[in-house]
Amino acid sequence: MLGDFYPIPNYLGSNIRHNAYYVDSSSNPGVIDAELYLYTGAKHKFTFIWTCVNGGTSINGVNNYGYMDSYNRAVGMPLAWTKQTNLSKNGYANPDSSGYAYIGFENTSKFLSDNSDFKSYNYGDFCKEYYKNLYVNHYSVKESLNAATFKVTGGSSQYFYNTALYNGYTFYSSVHQMTSTCYMRVIGNGNMVLPY
Numbered sequence: 732m733l734g735d736f737y738p739i740p741n742y743l744g745s746n747i748r749h750n751a752y753y754v755d756s757s758s759n760p761g762v763i764d765a766e767l768y769l770y771t772g773a774k775h776k777f778t779f780i781w782t783c784v785n786g787g788t789s790i791n792g793v794n795n796y797g798y799m800d801s802y803n804r805a806v807g808m809p810l811a812w813t814k815q816t817n818l819s820k821n822g823y824a825n826p827d828s829s830g831y832a833y834i835g836f837e838n839t840s841k842f843l844s845d846n847s848d849f850k851s852y853n854y855g856d857f858c859k860e861y862y863k864n865l866y867v868n869h870y871s872v873k874e875s876l877n878a879a880t881f882k883v884t885g886g887s888s889q890y891f892y893n894t895a896l897y898n899g900y901t902f903y904s905s906v907h908q909m910t911s912t913c914y915m916r917v918i919g920n921g922n923m924v925l926p927y
Contacts, residue, residue, distance in 0.1 A: 747800050748791055750808065752782045764797070768805035771812050777872070777925060778812040779834040781843070781858065785809075786835020786916040788820045796820060796833075796918050809833040809918050818919040823873055823891065826921035832872045838913035839902040848895050852883035865925060873921035 751763040780786065785808040788796050796818070797810025805811040809818070812833055819827040841847075843855035860882045864875035876891035884894075891897050896915040903910045 747806055749804075749806060750784045752780065752785055752808075764806060764808050764811040765800075765804035767808070768811040768814070771814060773814075775812050775814075776830055777832050777923065778809075779861075780808060780812075781836070781840055783836055783840045784838060786833065786914075786918065787837040788916055788918070789837075796916075808835060809916075813919065815919070819921075820916075820918060822919040822921040823876065823897070823917040824921075826873065826923075827919060828922075829920050830923060831919040832921060832923045833916075833918040834872070835916055835918075836913060837916050838911040839904065840913070840915075841896070841900075849883040851885075857883050866927075869924055869927055871922050871924045872917065876917070876921075 749764055751761045786796070787807070788794075790797060790807045793806075795807075795816075797805060797807025797816070799810075800806050810816065813831045815829060815831050817827075818829055818831055818833070819825050822832055841854045843858065844853050846853040848854075849857065857879050860879040861875050864870040864878040865872065868875075868878070870878055873891075880889050880891045880894055881887050899912045899914050901910055902913050
């Protein structure tokens, strides 16, 4: 899914900050984690959300990718999509055996047209290569990230863990007037291969 984040402070009278994503610039808050949770289930084994603030491993000061608030509503997109509370927070380096994998961004995502890491390729090319390896070549989530990195960097010794996506990059938001460190997070089972 593509879009941008939309912070929802005080959602339904709560003092907890919820986030959402949307696909246009309307004032509609879009898809909110707490509402999405009601429509997801066991069939959502793999989710890749390329948008801002939908893959953090610490949310609202809680050191986890999601939790249920005092109103029993999901906080955090990884939890809303997977409905799992005990996934590995680093499913790339330390995959679990859950059978669930979620990829999203902590803080600001890269623009798909940006080629800052890859010179002659951009992040859109990285995504295309990732999905080709995941769906066509039947590589695992982790192997697909590595293969996409090999392709766009032009070096067989380059792995996903060498990229700014994994190690972090800074982004200054003129809207929020703050600088944050941003990451692409792999949560859950990075060794998972999708069924075919």
